[in-house]
Amino acid sequence: MTSSCREPLSLGTLLAYWFGELDAEAERQVEEHFVGCAYCSETLEALAALGLGIRAVFETGLVSAILSPAFVERMKERGMKLREYPVAPGGTVNCTITAQDDAVISRLKAPLAGRTRIDVLRLDREGNVRLRYTDVPFDPAAGEVLVCPSASVLKAAPAFRDTMRLLAIDVDGEHVLGDYIFDHTPS
Amino acid sequence: MELTRVGPGSDDASLVRAIIAAAPALDRKAEAEICRRLAPRIRLFGLRHLRDSHAAADLAQQVLLMAIEKLRAGELRDPEKLTSFVLGMSRLTVLDLRRNAALRDALLRQYSDVAEAVTPADPKVLDREKLARCMHALTERARSVLVLSFFGDKGAAEVGRELGLSCENTRVIRHRALVQLRDCMTAGKEGAQ
16 A cells, blocks of 8 residues: 555545545545545555455355345346245245356345334244344335345255245334245255 | 656656656656556546446556657646646546547557557456455445445435435445445454355
């Protein structure tokens, strides 16, 4: 890393610049600064590399994520091959992933209006909690939570049953919104 | 023929002065050093505005080709204004690139003698396995915000709207998540999945 800058651009400013959130004058000032500053351009380059890396690990299925419906549409527009499994509460679905698939989307249907916090549990065959995703992001109007498991893990997995449980959390405690059973078989 | 002593320790303006002073001869060392410094910065500018790494690399190459030619011709009167000079060309070239993809080939043909020197180095490539481990150490919410932000190049307002979060909250989550991710990648503090 180049030694220093007397007035380095903050990470918040660089992020706002990168995502086009600054007004025209602020954007011009940021560009005048980093194009003339080795230190800040290296900071921005590291940020850009991280962003490209995040995109790459998601595209190659190395990470799982909770997604929005609009985002799933963007994945399709980019030509990603998706296998989608919409499941109602209490439903069971036979699922798989092929070598040609880029991602699997589990669409967990549930009434979400008025809910403020949702947790997702991953249960094993005995009903023990294997993983808990706390306070997942969701759009209450969407009526579903979209889980995109790691495609690389799924492609290497043997046959298994994965139960996901949606929990709504409020001042009265936890409320089960539904269990969703995925019977996975390898392709 | 090398006319001046410039190198990694020289400031940008000194390099520009060396190039101008050398004309009509060429100070290849100063030109190479200017290109080495500016190429990654112009590429970043290009990535931000074109959102395509190949187009950004093309932009950097084209702008540097033009910049070196103009410096050789003494068209930059104040060497201290190199940044504005380069940014101005970058902005115009982005507009041209959007309008006319054929510009690249024309410029490369016209300035083939300096094309090799101004080819920017490849951007850094991170260890993907390690990055995936670091991302799994984030909260689900933070990971979603980062994926939606960087996959789709979406600002906080749109990401927040899709995830049921306020714009300000999305900015805070994004900022903290990136700091955590950066620390994890640099210090090897990744957590278990």
